[in-house]
Amino acid sequence: MAERVAVLLASLALLVGCTGPVAGTARPVQLTDDDRTKFKQFYERLNKAGDEGASQQQTLLKDTQHPDFRQKTCELRGATIKVEPTWSTLRIDADWAPPGEKAHPRGHVYVLAVTVTLRQDDQVIGSQIGSLHVVMLDDQVYGFAPCLGG
Template sequence: MAERVAVLFLALALLAGCGGPVAGTARPVRLSDDGRAKFKEYYARVNKAGEEGASQQSKLLKDTQHPDFRQKTCDLRGATIKVEPTWGTLRMDADWAPPGEKAHPRGDVYVVAVTITLRKEDQAIGSQIGSMHVVLLDDEVYGFAPCLGG
């Protein structure tokens, strides 16, 4: 029971970071079809890794963590996430920096509204609608650990 409470607490903490206000003004994104496809592929890879298991998804999240923030990862304690972006909300967010950081990440920063669901042992622990940031840097898509408030 104590482990279940700890996982629920972790789920709420992770999901809470996704729901804050997003700075900036909404503008339509002018991405090429190739650029938009890269973002879609990124989230598809995150979800596929989650279906394969917590260790696979953890490895992918570490491998695709923005290079300037590689040391900022988190332990999902055996849980996985499923991310469902709402692509019509994808926009640039040039002023954003990860919580607690002063530096803007290198690359072109984008934000998209998502529904994120935390799962443990094939059961949904929690779900929230929020926003997540991704960066296009040197033609590669990088993300931020969910515990960084996405």
């Protein structure tokens, strides 16, 4: 069990820490109210699915995975995540590419600071602050599902 907890904690660190510092100057994002609502609903749906169970959240993560990276999803191994965005940090990150990729994802890429909490069997395993990327593509919000190593 201790080994599994260690893997989950290390994976949580990779989830929010894999992006590293974001280059460039932070400028307020000029989004419509409708776009802001879509970003907020994305995370609300993610957290609600996590409250409903690991399989529901896993399904949602697969369904909302950026279309160009659908083959890059991973299992959460029965764990769930809760993501608490800091909306004042939302900004465009036009030069970002997912780790291990050279190509910028299609769509408008945004990054924001989040607190991610990893839960296993209704117990908090770990929590970390970092940055997550989301994409607005064809009027839809897509993310990049976390991978828990091991």
